[in-house]
Amino acid sequence: MDYIPKIFHRFACQIWHMTVIPAFFFAFLLVYSPSRSYAFLEAGRGLYAFDVTMCMCIILGCISVSRVAFYYIWRKRSLSLITYSAFCVGEVTIMSLFCGLYMWLMLHRSIPYMSAVGTMLGICTTTLIYPYLAISLALYLADSKSKSEEAPKDTLVRFPDSQQRMKLVIASSAILYIEADENYVRIHYLESGVEKEFLLRNSMKKIDELVSRYGLVRCHRSFLINPSHVKMLKKGKEGVLQAELDECPALVPVSKRYYDNLASLL
Template sequence: MFDLQKEIPAYLMLKSNIVRLILFTAFFALIFINVYAPFGVDVWFHTTRWQLLLYSSVITLTGVLVVVISRIIMYHTRRAKLLRLWQYLIWVLAEVFFMGLFYTLYQKLILHDHRFFPDLLTLSVQNTALVLLLPYSVLWLYFSWEDKKTRLEKIREEGIPAEPVKGMIHFCDERGGLRFSLKSDNLLYIEAADNYVYIHYLDNGKLNRHLLRSNLKRLGEELHGSALVRTHRSYMVNSDKVSLIRRAKEGLRIEMEGLPDLSLPVSPTYTSVVLDVFTQIRS
């Protein structure tokens, strides 16, 4: 069962995958319109197959601009804040509606279709749902398979155990190479440092840190599903090692087990995420 509160998979927001999604959707829409002939084009407007191909190509390329604009906005939104699964699904439904609205307006204003506008809109949204949701679903499955395949290849190349050692966390650099592994019980928090991060951990009860060339966004994507929680643009903490969350004048502060003198900030951007995580842990 899907957890709608989860952040969407990182592979959905890769530029290359966004481009492939747009191109595949345009191709699928072109085939769909010519084979299925939705919107009553072949009946209401008595077009030949060649005319239908020409008209559908223009309509498809123009209509896909809705998806292009939507995905550009989504990409930049995802960079600024977290995008959860339920938000992504609503976003997709909005794409279906607005592309259906575009086709409806095209029929009324360009093709001078005399049918009732609400009826046209309903039909257009239904057909657009098929045009978008089918390729979206297929590509989501393909991107997921491709992501798992890439991770498995990286595991074989870098020597990470095919069966993960229970309780171990593996850290890779920006090129995907394995550089550092430790028990999750020893990990405290990760701190951003320009193009590097400091991994703060306990070693025989003593506080140590390891410098890794990477960034918090990449680590958050690679370690999605672990106990690590992003709390600030400069910090990510091990939720299992948090001893206290308190409210100060400047906002929420986090204190870690065994580090009474350390207090990490929680930025307003991540406040709701942090509270959600720890509410679930305590419930």
């Protein structure tokens, strides 16, 4: 299963959606005035620009609420491309419901409400698909560029503590897994074929950002794992998913949320 890049979860990305999408809707409908949109929004009342402006404000309100909710709900979770696409479709549907309600009231309920919603759904879909695709493409390109620029020149991982003091330098291939331990993380790694661990005072979030460039991935809320050391994924007692590692007796828990992403890397 394909997952969207982490850049999609950043708050700056949500700001882009909140500004670009309503602005594009407003500019596109005013400048080009597509015949279907003009006929429905103008409706012989001479208020086309006013109605476009009001619909733009409705879209701005809907997407602002939606994107803030998205940021706080999904910022720490892996999100598949299918789920994210469904979220965007739902976003456009909600905009259409409210814009349809506005036009239904402005037209003094002279047409069925669902007919107004259907027309607005068509207008919003054909108009907003362009900024959605443009933003997504820009984010994918930015993510690719970031990965190429941040690609390590060697395979050594340098682990600083919370005060940015260097505490451990090891080869990325030697790392087995990393687990959270309150205000610390435990780094499990191999040295001359023997498993060792290092207790480092730092947050799991900071370490995740560091080691993701070296191929380690999240497999559980409290664990990061090196897929190259995973021998197999299996169900343990009570159906708990676990990763069995080579040269290591420990079984690392794998949550359902991260299972598909880890399995795709094996």
